Amino acid sequence: MINKKELQRRFMVHLDPILLMGVGLLLLVSLIVLYSATDSNLLRVFGQFVNILVAFAAMWIVANMPLHYLMRSAVPIYIFGLLLLVGVALFGDISHGARRWLNIGVATIQPSELMKIAVPLMMAWYFEKNEATLTLKNYFVAALLLLIPLALIARQPDLGTALLIGASGFYVLFLAGLSWRIMVGMAVAAAAAAPFLWSMLHDYQRHRILMLLDPSQDALGKGYHTIQGMIAVGSGGILGKGYLNGTQTHLDFLPERTTDFIFAVYSEEFGFLGNLILLGIYIFVIGRGFVITANASTYFTRLMAGSITLSFFTYAFVNMGMVSGILPVVGVPLPLVSYGGTSMLTLLLGFGMLMSIHTHKQLVKT
Amino acid sequence: MKHRIELKNHQREIFYFRLRLMLSLGFVLLMLLILLLRFVYLQVVKHEYFQTLAESNRIAVIPVVPNRGLILDRNGVVLARNYSGYTLEIATRKVVDLEATINELSTLVNIQPKDRKRFKKLLAESRNFDSLPIRNRLSDEEVARFAAQRYRFPGVEIKARLFREYPFGEGTSHLIGYIGRINDKDVEQLEEDEIASNYLGSDYIGKTGLEQSYEKELHGTTGFEQVEVDAGGRGVRSLSRSAPVSGNDLTLTLDAKLQEVAEQAFGKYRGALVAIDPSNGDILAFVSKPGYDPNLFIDGIDSENWDELNNSPDVPLNNRALRGQYPPGSTIKPFMALAGLFYGRSPSYTIHDPGYYTLPGSSHRYHDWKQGGHGSVDMFKSIVISCDTYYYGLATELGIDKVHSYLSQFGFGQKTGVDMEGEVSGLSPSQEWKMKRHNQVWYAGDTVSAGIGQGYNLVTPLQLASATATLANDGIAFKPHFVKQIKRIPAGAPEPEPQPIHDMHIKPEYIDLVKRAMEAVTQPGGTAAGASAGAPYRMAGKTGTAQVIGMKQGEKYVANNISEYNRDHAWFISFAPVEKPTIALAVLVENGGHGGSTAAPIARKVLDYYLLGKVPTPLESDNEKEGAEHD
Secondary structure, three states: OOOHHHHHHHHHOOOOHHHHHHHHHHHHHHHHHHHHHOOOOHHHHHHHHHHHHHHHHHHHHHHOOOHHHHHHHHHHHHHHHHHHHHHHHHHOEEEOOEEEEEEOOOOEEOHHHHHHHHHHHHHHHHHHHOHHHOOHHHHHHHHHHHHHHHHHHHOOOOHHHHHHHHHHHHHHHHHOOOOHHHHHHHHHHHHHHHHHHHHHOOHHHHHHHHHHHOHHHHOOOHHHHHHHHHHHHHHHOOOOOOOOOOHHHHOOOOOOOOOOOHHHHHHHHHHHHHHHHHHHHHHHHHHHHHHHHHHOOOHHHHHHHHHHHHHHHHHHHHHHHHHOOOOOOOOOOOOOOOOOHHHHHHHHHHHHHHHHHHHHHHHHHO | OHHHHHHHHHHHHHHHHHHHHHHHHHHHHHHHHHHHHHHHHHHHHOHHHHHHHHOOOEEEEEEEOOOOOOEEOOOOOEEEEEEEEEEEEEEHHHOOOHHHHHHHHOOOOOOOHHHHHHHHHHHHHOOOOOEEEEEEOOOHHHHHHHHHOHHHOOOEEEEEEEEEEOOOHHHHHHHHOOEEEOOHHHHHHHHHOOOHHHHOOOOEEEOOHHHHHOHHHHHOEOEEEEEEEOOOOOEEEEEEEEOOEOOOEEEEOOOHHHHHHHHHHOOOOOEEEEEEOOOOOEEEEEEEEOOOOHHHOOOOOOHHHHHHHHHOOOOOOOOHHHHOOEOOHHHHHHHHHHHHHHOOOOOOOOEEEOOEEOOOOOOOOEEOOOOOOOEEEOHHHHHHOOOHHHHHHHHHHHOHHHHHHHHHOOOOOOOOOOOOOOOOOOEOOOHHHHHHHHOOOOOHHHHHHHOOOOOOOEEOHHHHHHHHHHHHOOOEEOOOEOEEEEEOOOOOOOOOOOOOOEEOOOOHHHHHHHHHHHHHHOOOOOOOHHHHOOOOOOOEEEEEEEOOOOOOOOOOOOHHHOOHHHOOEEEEEEEEOOOOOOEEEEEEEOOOOOHHHHHHHHHHHHHHHHHHOOOOOOOOOOOHHHHHHOO
């Protein structure tokens, strides 16, 4: 018979308590801010709680999976995701001018979310397979593994997600040891080609790019979001206006305040001090990710853990940068805080992998 | 040895990996530091500024709607314009009991039952947050009366606005189309095109005709004004403003006066007329009869008018010139003649017409329109007297696929590519088409009737006018178009001169023969002699009749025995002056019987005005509206 203590040990054995603490704090922040952002709508908060429970279960399962399972799943998941993307391109539902969703009868799914995990997983798997004989060609192939789904997502068009997946893939390439010379060379080539590419664009495409760079050009559209977001953050001051007292939030000035702009709600009500605390928690989680990455035992796990950690940082940075007006508005939620089931699931899946990478290695050692 | 090297490499690898990881960490910290500094800037340094914006005042961004571009004819006559007026609008989400509010309002301003009906219809169709007009074009007195009582009506407001107006009304309805209130479907489309933010504050969008096709040019760029608003939401002070950019004015190739002449020439008849300048594809007149009053649609049409338009047996909402498909009938013969010449039929080849045609080995008789036949007929005569038997034989000799391929060069069976949405392609049949569409083989009999433009053949008036223009221009085709120039601000490059899209390289002697024959059609002995008598310019033409119902073998067509809507359609195509054509046109008169007697006189009036400046004496006092209602 297994007693209660043993059961508890078995449940926790593959969960990293330190990471769990950081993640738990962020999820707590999420529920608290959401209550305010929805004007005290407990139903929505409960909805987010259900999202968390589902994602947490998925995380637990992945954390308990031995690493070779993870490796073996790389290729099928990647191909599955790629097929879904092609499916979206051919049969996808159009919403808000983009073809991102695939209707599979019972639900609609957004395959680009899956690729946030699948692409780095596939690339890390590929590098592991060719570890002994790495040549330039392998980097080229890995880049191709990244670029194919990227192109499909970019033409949906979903530039925001494409950029994020591009970043997660680049992290794998970088950590896998892509030579500095090539990176510098590509940067120079891109800079040199830019004027040429610019001249090839249509007027309306140029207009869109300029608008990304200077939102005040589009004060009625996305620029409006940025302006209201900045007012919310700035008016929060050092101590904030107090929980449930944000005027920007509760007088309907903030758009998308449960999703992409939830940080503005938090910042308005908890102020600079609150921001310090939130940044602190993010640094804590990211730092733990770095420790796990540094101690990972195989090439595959190092690359995977590094990419997950750096991607998590990127989401957080891009979202907060966007709300505070230093980055253009792209649809990126604040990780683990914004309302939403899909992003919650992919994020916690990633953390599940981190935990699996960490705990299974330890078991091997002892 | 080997093992040691690998081990060493492994350690080195880990070293380099950790180095890169450290670099990443440095990058992460640097970025987060930047973020932190940004927070310091926003929340500490600039806190008071944002505090002011957020607490004591609020910023509202108010869209400033641009003026819609005007539509002018080639001489600057205004076909669509804007005028300012007052409208009484209800913000539906702020009003609890709509019915009661409207009842109370009706004590101040004149609200008719039809206004209520229209409002209800708008309510059903509109976006939820709109404020909707209950009355348009308020008088000054009504404005004053409401203003005094305004406090009683929260959510009801008077707005000064630009209204769209179409001075020619019904006469240009199918050409200009109309604008209407933006509905959910429009919003979806705007979002898909990623221009929804340019329509904030806009209530209207082009729905049909050129208003729809040139929506992007006409709409303009919405400006915006950042204003401080007080707690009540009223604007206090303007912070910044970006002026709207008015929509671009369109100058059409159309001649409004010519359009009017053509429209009136139809009298009570239904039908369509398209006139084109053969030397460049400019559309000079574009009539579809009956039309409708486009001004009714702008603020949402009331249900009575809508039912009347929608249920009329004359289908006034159907754009016949663009979308009506009819058999071309005998108007196809000049084109068939050119096909024959191209494939080697000699102009002097003469048949003897006994009044019918039979396929080899068959006894079935395909009748000529003239009982007893025309006697000896060569190509020239076949056009002048419109001999069916000649073309039964010619089509059979060429075979349908050759006919199809030659006629496609004139644009039969294809969209002309005109700059108006909703064009249809007509039909120029081929063996392949019939197999695909009907899964049937092509019969020899199909070719026979195709030879005189019956059977499967279908054309639109626009298409036939375009083909006629190409013929008049010696086989050099231009794409027909409505817009001559778009007045852009700032001025862009002027519209390029229209370029020919296709040159058929027809031999001069061939085109000359066909043109001479078409001129003879309008001379004594030709099928359109009556309508063209006394014209001081050289006019060429061809009559045609499109069957609405088929006649059984041996049955005789007697117009009076057939209900009006089943009578034949009359066609006339024409161009003038023959030596150097400046106008080519196609006229269709629905259920008009013979082309020579109903369609050709309409063409004559149009040509007389265009070439001589002769304005026809006004028709009988009955106006077009009564005309549209005749039985």
